[in-house]
Amino acid sequence: MTANAFELSAAERIQLAPSGVLKVAVAVGPAASAVWCVCDQNTGQVRGVTVSLAKEIAHRTRLPLELVEFSSSGDIVTNADVGSWTLSFVPVDHQRRSVLGVGPNYYLGVSTFLARRDRFQSVEDVDKEGVRAAGVAGTATLRSAEKALKYAHIDAYNTLDEAVTKFKNGELDAIALGKESILSMLPGLEGCHAVEGHFHEAGTAIVVPKSNEHALVAAVRMMRAMKADGAVRAAFDQNQMSHADVAPGP
Numbered sequence: 001m002t003a004n005a006f007e008l009s010a011a012e013r014i015q016l017a018p019s020g021v022l023k024v025a026v027a028v029g030p031a032a033s034a035v036w037c038v039c040d041q042n043t044g045q046v047r048g049v050t051v052s053l054a055k056e057i058a059h060r061t062r063l064p065l066e067l068v069e070f071s072s073s074g075d076i077v078t079n080a081d082v083g084s085w086t087l088s089f090v091p092v093d094h095q096r097r098s099v100l101g102v103g104p105n106y107y108l109g110v111s112t113f114l115a116r117r118d119r120f121q122s123v124e125d126v127d128k129e130g131v132r133a134a135g136v137a138g139t140a141t142l143r144s145a146e147k148a149l150k151y152a153h154i155d156a157y158n159t160l161d162e163a164v165t166k167f168k169n170g171e172l173d174a175i176a177l178g179k180e181s182i183l184s185m186l187p188g189l190e191g192c193h194a195v196e197g198h199f200h201e202a203g204t205a206i207v208v209p210k211s212n213e214h215a216l217v218a219a220v221r222m223m224r225a226m227k228a229d230g231a232v233r234a235a236f237d238q239n240q241m242s243h244a245d246v247a248p249g250p
Contacts, residue, residue, distance in 0.1 A: 005225035006060035008218055013063075015208070016086050022063040025076040025085035029160040031181035033088060034107035034204050034236075034244065038184075039239070051139035053083040053106075053206075053237035057087070057222055074138020076187070077132045077135045080185035080209045087219060091202045093140040101244075103215035104223045105203030105247035106232045112198045113143040113174040114182045116191055123197040127152050134163045135176035144200035145176035180244065197218055203247055224250045 009015065016022055021209045024038045028046050036128075037048030039113035046067060058188050063133055070076045073090040091109070092102050111132065112125045120126050126133060131152035135142030136159065145154055154176065157163040164185070166172045174195075182194040208215040227246055236244045 005221045006183045008061055009214070011214040012218040013193070014241045016020045016061075016218060017063050019088070020064065021066050022054075022061065022087060023068050023085045024050070025070055025078060025079070025088035026042040026054070026067045026080050027071070027073045028069045029071065029091075029181075030164055031160060032184040032239065032241075033178050033180035034109060034241065035091060035178070036181050036184075047239065049107075051239060052238055053089060053226070054087070054230070055232050060222075063181060064122075069223050072136045072139055074136060074142075078138055081211075081247040086212070086215060086232060088207050089204060090207055090243045091140045091204045092207070093143070094112045094141065095143070099210055099211060100207055101208040101210050101219070103206040103208075103216060103219040104227065104250060105205045106223060106227060107204040107244060108247045109180060109202065110198035111144060111176060111178050111200035111202075112182065113145075113195045114134065114177055114185065114189070115174040115194060116126065118191065120174060121196050122195050123148070123199055124245050126195060130232065131173045132171070133176060134166065134172050136163065140202055141176050141200055143177060148199035155213050176207075180241065186239070224240070 032038045032048055036050050037046045040047050068085045076088050097184050110133050128150050129151045133152050133154040134157055135145050137156040179194050206219045208219050232246050
């Protein structure tokens, strides 16, 4: 690691900010987590862990920041090769490693189901004939849920908002989602909970488009520095995730 992990080489700067602006993709929805952001109803601005991390990187690299909003991490990944963003933070699985340059994890999370407490207590309870489950299209959580469920039917929705609306209307029984996201939503969902157990666990990491090798070198260096100096810890604490642990390792 260099003395200043945020001092970019010319090649790194060109790939991270080809137009002179750091374009960071963020997933925006009704739930907050280590990857999901929410829109502040008072200011209209998005806020969340990834926004805090993006602002910290922009500040330390002295680059102007543009937040590029997407409906899910799957949507971010789908647009990795179109030039709309240069840096992001998403849960990573084998499939995503084939299309992204992946840096260090900053969070390790598990996925389970949002469901009504009086009907479902565990992941096993959800996996029954006739249960209507859902997930967000293109996400690692949905792919894992599809593999885990042998009896319940699961559909893909383009946005989390759409799935939550169906759930509230009684058209869905359960939603596959990261546990942190579920916990952030519970105050507005009376009688609901995150069921016991999980069907998926994965790291959430800093990422760049696959072909941007110089940007990846910088991303790795910067995330290691932020984990070491407490910036990731601060991002969690600033966004009501004080209970979350920073992923181990450099």
